[in-house]
Amino acid sequence: MPDFSAYILLFQKIVFVIGALIYLVFAIIIVRQVTTMTKNVNDSFNPFLIIFSYLHLIFAIFLVLLTLFVL
Amino acid sequence: MPRATDLDNIAPDDPITPPSEPPAQNLLSPPSPHHKKKKKNISSPANNIREEIDKILYGAKNSFGSFQIKPLNFVFSEQEKDEQIILVMRQHWFTNVRWILFTLLMVIAPLFLVYVPILSFFPPRYQMVSVLFWYIITFAFAFEQFLSWYFNLYIITDERVIDIDFVNLLNKRFSDAKISFIQDVTSQISGFSQTMFNYGNILIQTAAEQTQFIFEKVPNPDIVTKVLQQLRQEEEQEAIEGRLR
Numbered sequence: 585m586p587d588f589s590a591y592i593l594l595f596q597k598i599v600f601v602i603g604a605l606i607y608l609v610f611a612i613i614i615v616r617q618v619t620t621m622t623k624n625v626n627d628s629f630n631p632f633l634i635i636f637s638y639l640h641l642i643f644a645i646f647l648v649l650l651t652l653f654v655l
Numbered sequence: 656m657p658r659a660t661d662l663d664n665i666a667p668d669d670p671i672t673p674p675s676e677p678p679a680q681n682l683l684s685p686p687s688p689h690h691k692k693k694k695k696n697i698s699s700p701a702n703n704i705r706e707e708i709d710k711i712l713y714g715a716k717n718s719f720g721s722f723q724i725k726p727l728n729f730v731f732s733e734q735e736k737d738e739q740i741i742l743v744m745r746q747h748w749f750t751n752v753r754w755i756l757f758t759l760l761m762v763i764a765p766l767f768l769v770y771v772p773i774l775s776f777f778p779p780r781y782q783m784v785s786v787l788f789w790y791i792i793t794f795a796f797a798f799e800q801f802l803s804w805y806f807n808l809y810i811i812t813d814e815r816v817i818d819i820d821f822v823n824l825l826n827k828r829f830s831d832a833k834i835s836f837i838q839d840v841t842s843q844i845s846g847f848s849q850t851m852f853n854y855g856n857i858l859i860q861t862a863a864e865q866t867q868f869i870f871e872k873v874p875n876p877d878i879v880t881k882v883l884q885q886l887r888q889e890e891e892q893e894a895i896e897g898r899l900r
Contacts, residue, residue: 593778600784607788610795613825614802621806621821626730629720633802640798643791650787655780 597655604648611637611644704889708741711881721745722874731810731819733829742811742882746804746872747854754800761793809870811882813889816859818868832863835890840883842876859883 618637622630712724723729723743734740765786768774774782803821810817816837820828837859844855849872857870857879873879 593781596777596781600781600788603788607791607795614795614798617821617825618802620827621802624732624827625806625808625819626728627726628728629805633805636798640794643794647787647791650784655784 597651600651600655601648604644604651608641608644608648611641615641704885704892708882708885708889711878711885712742721748731808731817733817733831734812735814738815739813740810741813741886742879744809744811744870744873744879745807747852747874749848749852749854750872751800751804754797758793758797758800761789761796765789809873811879811886813886816861816868816883818870830865830868832859832861832865832868833890834883834886835894836861836863837883837887838862840880842880844876857883 615637618633622634721744725739725741726743729740729743768786774785777785806819806821808817808819810819813834815831815833817829817831822828839858839860841858841860842855843858844850844853849855852874853876854872854874855876857873857876859868859870860866861868870876870879
């Protein structure tokens with residue numbers, strides 16, 4: 585009898601990896617958005633926003649790696 | 656003896672006489688500080704209006720970055736060379752309370768998994784990644800809400816009113832109208848929170864391409880209305896004096 589639980593886990597892993605990749609695209613869009621906005625409007629808080637957006641991108645990359653190698 | 660060269664104005668044999676008054680200042684050279692000081696003290700109607708605007712503005716309450724009076728470090732890409740920013744506004748800070756509370760709920764939600772074990776059918780590693788996913792989505796939600804508040808700006812300069820909107824992740828809208836095109840300004844405060852925290856909408860009717868501007872949920876709407884009235888007066892004064900840009 586085939587081991588269905590292994591297939592279910594593989595399916596779950598694929599779902600998580602696709603989710604993390606979609607999230608990575610979203611994080612890249614946020615970085616692009618913040619960069620464009622800060623070019624249009626120059627305010628004193630802008631450097632913090634850029635740092636935040638890049639931290640977010642790093643976290644999204646970390647999530648992709650986590651789903652690929654830990655799950 | 657030197658001779659006059661301009662024959663239309665002076666007869667050819669007329670000697671050039673030295674000017675009795677001090678020579679006019681060269682327009683290309685910067686005016687002396689003394690001259691500048693003297694000019695500042697002149698009480699013209701335009702200066703009076705500016706003083707009145709300052710008086711109105713500095714009576715306003717600070718509102719966590721949503722009401723910035725003549726900000727020093729603020730520049731926007733469409734700003735013209737001599738354009739002076741008078742007021743930069745965002746929506747009142749209180750408008751953020753809803754998404755902040757929602758974010759806090761999202762932050763504490765995984766704690767309830769102890770009582771409602773909906774992830775229990777996952778292996779522990781999958782449970783951990785699921786919770787991590789949840790928190791990163793929470794962060795993204797809060798960050799996106801903050802960005803849309805932070806970059807939705809209403810700017811009043813000495814020449815224009817400007818509305819910069821970042822509608823969603825990829826859409827930016829910029830609209831402006833000259834102060835001289837403003838026909839009517841109406842402010843509206845309605846509801847409990849708006850009355851409590853003194854914020855509301857300002858409706859600006861213009862004769863420009865975009866006929867209507869709505870400054871939504873901005874702090875101190877009555878002060879903004881007064882400032883716009885003063886600026887319109889200033890523009891009228893400039894038009895009378897022929898200094899309109």
